[in-house]
Amino acid sequence: GENVEQHPSTLSVQEGDSAVIKCTYSDSASNYFPWYKQELGKGPQLIIDIRSNVGEKKDQRIAVTLNKTAKHFSLHITETQPEDSAVYFCAARKAAGNKLTFGGGTRVLVKP
């Protein structure tokens, strides 16, 4: 089955700096890669996603890149703000059944 590795497990950045989280996946059949943000005491919330036919996608301060050949994808947050502090999860999905396999999560702390 699919295996998703996520690094780093914790990330501390100064407000205004950029944060980068990297994930690798094992199954070349995976074709959809979402990123979720989980705030304390809440459920994960989708913040951005990318499909396998696209190499990069941007939404304001958030961008995701995908390298299908190397089977890795990354989340970039620019101009970080304290409210970006949360746990971020990457995931990968194959077409059948809409089953998401999640990475282990990255706890991001943005220091004011």
Place this chain on the structure above:
Amino acid sequence: DTAVSQTPKYLVTQMGNDKSIKCEQNLGHDTMYWYKQDSKKFLKIMFSYNNKELIINETVPNRFSPKSPDKAHLNLHINSLELGDSAVYFCASSQDLAKNEQFFGPGTRLTVL
């Protein structure tokens, strides 16, 4: 106007008891899921249902039995609770099996003593 709701939010119970967690979505989605998040925050799918039909069953002990009375509801019943069942359980839904985005509920923190 909550999209995916779960009850209860917290559940504390003794080993060996039977308990249920309820989930409802008002998004008109066809597909619903249960995930387990352990103490290290690792999220793993347990079940998915599409139009009340079981699609995914991820080697979950048969003490766990999901039930979908209709498309908008997916409940999780757990028999003979064990210490290792302590976790946060999340319900989620998506428009259908082809539409990727999954919307998560707020979670139910289950503590087994």
